[in-house]
Amino acid sequence: MSALISTVRASLSYRGREGHWLWLLHRVSGLGVLLFLILHVAGMSSAFISIEIHDRLLEMYKTPLFSIGELALAFGLIFHAVNGTRIAILELKPELWQKQQLATRLAIIIVVLLAAPTIIIMALGSINAFFGPAAGH
Amino acid sequence: MTTLNASASPAARRTVRPIPQGRNRFERAMWLFMRFSGLALLFLALSHFGFQHIIVGTHRLTSEDTIVRWGLAGESITISQLFWRLYYGVMVLLAMLHGLNGLRQVAYDYLKNKTVYNAFMAAAAVLILAVTTMGVIALIVGVNASGATAAITR
Numbered sequence: 481m482s483a484l485i486s487t488v489r490a491s492l493s494y495r496g497r498e499g500h501w502l503w504l505l506h507r508v509s510g511l512g513v514l515l516f517l518i519l520h521v522a523g524m525s526s527a528f529i530s531i532e533i534h535d536r537l538l539e540m541y542k543t544p545l546f547s548i549g550e551l552a553l554a555f556g557l558i559f560h561a562v563n564g565t566r567i568a569i570l571e572l573k574p575e576l577w578q579k580q581q582l583a584t585r586l587a588i589i590i591v592v593l594l595a596a597p598t599i600i601i602m603a604l605g606s607i608n609a610f611f612g613p614a615a616g617h
Numbered sequence: 618m619t620t621l622n623a624s625a626s627p628a629a630r631r632t633v634r635p636i637p638q639g640r641n642r643f644e645r646a647m648w649l650f651m652r653f654s655g656l657a658l659l660f661l662a663l664s665h666f667g668f669q670h671i672i673v674g675t676h677r678l679t680s681e682d683t684i685v686r687w688g689l690a691g692e693s694i695t696i697s698q699l700f701w702r703l704y705y706g707v708m709v710l711l712a713m714l715h716g717l718n719g720l721r722q723v724a725y726d727y728l729k730n731k732t733v734y735n736a737f738m739a740a741a742a743v744l745i746l747a748v749t750t751m752g753v754i755a756l757i758v759g760v761n762a763s764g765a766t767a768a769i770t771r
Contacts, residue, residue: 483729483730484727487726487727487729507719510716510720511719511723513716514716514719517712518745518748521709521713521748521752522751525751525754525755526755527683527687527755527759527761528690528754528759528761529761531680531760531761535680538678538679541675541678542675542676542678546675547675554666554670557662557663557666558663561662565655568652568655568656571652602671602674605676606676608676609676
């Protein structure tokens, strides 16, 4: 346990600039997406057992807790996809390592460009569902 | 001189615990798998998320949508339902294995105690493989609406 704490502390305090934060965020987002994936697949596959259970689980997806988690999922999934592509391209073409600073900045820009509208659209959908004229259904 | 150079090289400093020789073939295969499954998931997961979570939206999701895409258990399936079942089947298998291997790499870095690491990974593998099996069974069987007539009015 103390080894775990010291490793986590070291990975938070090590200053490897943006690349270090991307590495850390890649792990955190990957674990987060995996956690969601397990809950999501378990929930969706309930449909083959009984449609009533499936309906109840779908209603659970429409609660505020899940809606907030879904926004985090959107960011995590987009980040993991874009940063994973960056890693794969740099490993495939080592000569591009000279431009890795540019690749890092490019990845961050693409993540923001994809995640910002996604999160806004999803958040507006949730706000409308919870507070809009049709709320309470 | 050579030993000094070796210990001072960035690669030597980065690798805290080198991969055991016997596992190199497995690690190489997993390294490749992560790249290829990642590339496939880039399209599969992002298209699924864009369609179901952004365009349709979770708040509009009902079990009728699941019936439309998967079909009912015991009934013959349409071409589009076959497409969706294969699409989700490939995605769930790739995503779960990609996630399991990613989890293994993270656990290997942080759980230094071998017993703790083995127990954790065994539990995680059982959970992930059980949920994956459930998902694959659901995609083979289809939606079971035998107890509910109200849901299949359309």
